[in-house]
Every structure is written in C-alpha cells, then in structure tokens.
Amino acid sequence: MWRNWLEVYRTCNFRADRPMDPISKWLLVVRCCVFPMTFISAAIGGLLAASAGRFEPLPFLLSTVGLLLAHAANNMINDYFDLETGLDSGEYVRAQYAPHPILSGLVTRPQLLRAILLVNALDALIALYLTMLRGWPILAFAIVGLFISVFYVAPPIRLKRIGLGELGVFLVWGPLMIGGTFYATTGMLPAWVWWASLPYAMLVATVLIGKHMDKAEQDRARGIYTLPVLLGERGARALNIGLMIAFYLVVLGLVLARVLGVWVLLILLSLPRLMEVLRTYLRPRPAVPPPGYPVWPLWYVSWAFVFNRRAGALFLAGLLLNLVLPVYLPG
Template identity: 50%
Template sequence: MTEATPHSRLRSWTYALRTTNPPPGAVEAGRVDAGTRWIVVSRAAVLPMTVVSGLVAALLAVHVPGFDLLLLVLAVAGITLAHVANNLMNDLYDTTSGSDTATYPRALYAPHPVLSGLVTKRTLLVAIVVVNAADLAILVVLAIARGWPVVAFAVAGFVLSVAYTAPPLRLKKRGLGEPDVLVVWGPLMVGGTYFSATGTIGWAVLLASLPYGLLCTTVLMGKHIDKIPFDEPLGIRTLPVLLGERRARATTLGLMVAFYVLVGVAVLLGAMPWAALVVVLAIPRLLKVWPRFRRPPPDEPPPGFPVWPLWYAALAWVHVRQAGALLVLGLAVGAIIPLL
C-alpha cells in the first residue's frame, strides 16, 4: 500500500469536507486516514451551517456594550461541538434501534460510521462522551461568566437534539423534526451565542435569528423529501411524509422565499442593518434551484454526483451556502460601517 503523503491527505480532507464522503474507493481499499475518517464520521461537511449561526450572532453582538470576544469564541466552539455530538448520537441511536441499515439513505449518500466499518459502536460512544464533556466544560465557563440563561439555552438545545431521534419524543417521526431545526439553528444557537457574548438579549436578536434558521430548515426538508420512499414504509412520519412529495417541495420553496421576506422585515424593524439586504444577490441561485425543485428527481444521479440518493437536499444546500454567505457579508458590512 502506498504511504499517504501530506498532499494526498490534504486532498482527501478537502474532498470529504466538500462531499461528506472519503475519496472514491478509499473505504474499500482501506485507505481512509484518521483525519478523513473523522471528517466523515462527524459529518463535518455540514458544520458550516452551525458556524454561520455563530457568525450571525457575533456580527449582531459586536457593538453591544459588554461584548466579550473570548466568550464569543467559546460559545461558537460550544455550538459547533454540540452539532458534532448531535450527529454522532443520531448515528449511534439509529444504528442501535435498527433505523439505519445498508439500504437506508444514511448508508447510501455517505459511508455509515458503523455499518461501513469506519468506527465501532464503542469508538462512536467514546467520541460522544469526549465531545459532550468538552462541550460541558465550555458551558461551565460561560455559565460562570454570564449566569443561568446560558444553561437554559444549552439545555434546551441538548434536549431538542436528543429528542430529534431518541424516545420518548422522537420528534423526527412525528413531523416535528423540521420545526426543531428552525428553533435550534435560529433562536437557540444565535440567541445563545449572542447572550454568551454580551450578557443581554432582546426581541430584535430573536427576530434576526429566524431567517438563517429557515435556511437550515430547507436543507432538512430537502433531505426528508429525498427519504420519503424509505421513511414512509418504516412509519417515520417526517413533515414531507405527512405533506406528500409535491406539497413538501412547494413548502420548501416557500421557506426559501420566506428567508428573503424575513430579512426585509428584520431590516425594516431595525433588527438587522440595511446592508443585510445584499442577500438579494442570492436570488439568481434560487431561480436556478426553483425549476428543479418543481420537478421529480432524476432517475439516475448526474455524473460525479457524490451524495445520491439525496437530490433536493443538495439543491437546498447550494442555495443555503450562497444565501448564508451573503447574509454574513451584509451583517459584516453593517458592523464595519459604524467604525468608519
């Protein structure tokens, strides 16, 4: 076996971060290095969604009296670790309960951590304990600095993350997983990070958290639309299963439009700076995604498409990536202008 070089490892990590997959053939050939392995197992490719929530909070908070950069950095690290822990816990629970199988999408669009042999259940459990312990240490520091509201934000996020798949609530199976994501990636992550950085919070911050929370929800909606043929026979009643594919696709497009509307409302009410309106530059991307969302998925994946059978999730992610980046840009401009 050819020894991996730093350059080949970097290429492998970059590919995994772009696609949630190791390079083609790497698993079968036993050529997955440790870095690539944990990028795939932790689903690090989707962690930018959480980092953007943290950046939204940071840019809203930066000029607020009492702003503390160190506490902000700790809070962003905390929500990112919480996302990693959630990914790991979902995979462990779904494997243990039998929901994840070799023919279920989780094992088709990317190697399943356990089923593919990337890690054992024991290793996954140890990783969960380590990540949650690190997150708890951050929470203790933030709670000492800012008080009990930080604990309330963290506990609410943890409960909703666990309840997403685990009993007794199993929100995903009851059509409540999608609202769960809106609340977690919106008010809880943005609001909790903002409070950690400033020690205060108000209605304007919660309003400003909703547009990006909606964007994140569109990705989950797309993913659950892709999984309707697999979830419905198993009695997993996600919101797209309850709505049906056509209405779920229309609802997802409605959420994408609502993102722009909410940004406009937040600007009009003073919850966001006027520069946030730069998000309109993502509308051409939405217009490219729109007709594909209106049609059934193709029978076969396009050449080189890395996450099949996910189709609508990938389309939503293409829009979220640009719209979210423009939102951060607009908020950054809004934060810089007062300094000039």
C-alpha cells in the same frame, strides 16, 4: 492529507482509491460537511453582538467551538440511535449517500459511544465556564439544545418520527444558536435578537426538509412521519419553496423595521441561485444521478444546502458591512 480533508468537507465522502487517514475518518464520522450551517449561526450571533457594542472575543470563540462540538455530537447521536433502533441499514438512504460510521466499519459501536460521551463532556466544560461567566441562561440554552439533539432520534420521544424534527432544527439553528451566542458574547439578550435569528433558521430548516423529501418513501414505509411524509411530495416542495422566498421577505421586514441595516440586502445577489434551485424543485427528480454527483440518492437537500451556503454567506457579509459602515433606514 489536506486534499482528503477537503473532499470530506465538500462531499461527505471519501474516494476509495485513497488511503484513509485518522483525521479524515473522524471528519466522516462527525459529518463535518454540514458544519458551515453551525458556523454561520454562531457568526450571525457574534456579528449581532458586535453591532450592539458588547462583543467579547473569548466567550464568542468558546460559544462557536461549543456549538461545533454540539453539532458533531448531534450527528453521532443520530447515527448511534438510528442504528440501535433498527432504522439505519445498508439499504436505508443514510448508508448510501455517505459512509455510516458503524455500518461502513469506520468505528465500532463502543468507539462511537465513547466519542459521543467525550464530545459532550468537552461541551459541558465550555457550558460550565460560560455559565460561571454569564449565569444560568447559558445552562438553559445548553439543556434545551441537548434535549432536542438527543430526542430528535432517541426513544421515547423521537421528534423526527412525529413531524417535529424540522421545528426542532429551526429552533436550534436559529433562536438557540444565534440567541445563545449573542447572550454568551454580550451577557444580555434583547428581543430584537430573536427576530434577527429567524431568517437563517428558515434556511437551515429548508436543508432538513429537503433531506426528508429525499427519504420520504423509505421513511413512510418505516413509520417515520417527517413533514414531507405528512405533507406529501407536492406539499413538501411548496413548503420549501415558500421558506426560501420567505427568507427574503423576513430580511426585508427586518430592514424596514430598522432591526437590521440595509447592507443585509446583499442577499438579493443570491436570487440567481434561488431561481436555479426553484427550477430544480419544480422539475421531477432525476431517475439517475448526474455524472460525478457525490451524494446520491440525496437530491433536494443538496440544492437546499447550496442555496443555504450562498444566501447565508451574503447575509453574513451584509451584517459585517453593517458593522463597519452602519446604514439604517430613517426612522
């Protein structure tokens, strides 16, 4: 079964010639393939906390588990409300690149709703414990994150439909997740942590922008005004390219300001991958998928996600080396 789980994790899909097992089913339902972004955000918060000399393992572990549960709940909430509001259908992109939990028959509506409630209940218990440990700011982080998660797709706000979904993801995977993990792990939140959370927040935003680029034509027809719909394809490409380049510039600025140690410049090793992604963004989208391509009709998001993994992993490696052998520019 581990091969099934690995396939779901790597591709968000499951081969039809294999028997479905319960764990693979729920890994598909929660879309575990995108969990690495949440794990990296939590790990950044933990490594920043360790560099500040205030690392406590149990709160960090609980925060990480809580964030992964919150991401799972967010994905299920998106699928539930997009179906309830009539957006998701067999013709919409969501049901084409990976199995939709309900439309594909993996679960029923009541089962998905119960899963959402269960995961949020578990998250609430973790938040309650951390609140008892650290105080009310934990609740503030949790409430703001839940608000963005629910009203990203739920009426009456529907952030995705009014061009604010990308900003919401930037805030959640950057300041909220990284800052929240730092605070839960240390009990404090200095201003420099907010700045240190920005580079990876930009990387995650590029993934969502890429996904919305892939769906822009269908979204425009349905009155969903994501940033790529508002900016047009050329503007959206320029925005994503700009954010990818800005990632390096912001990290360099944080090193020059002595917020981060010089080891984070390991991200420069991801420049070859960046060049590959930028060449793809500057070419027209292919009319048909390459052989063996697993998530068609998605395209731009896949390249953004590949870049996210490479650059995010190197950023983490740099933070770890800074912890083991701190090297900062002279003040």
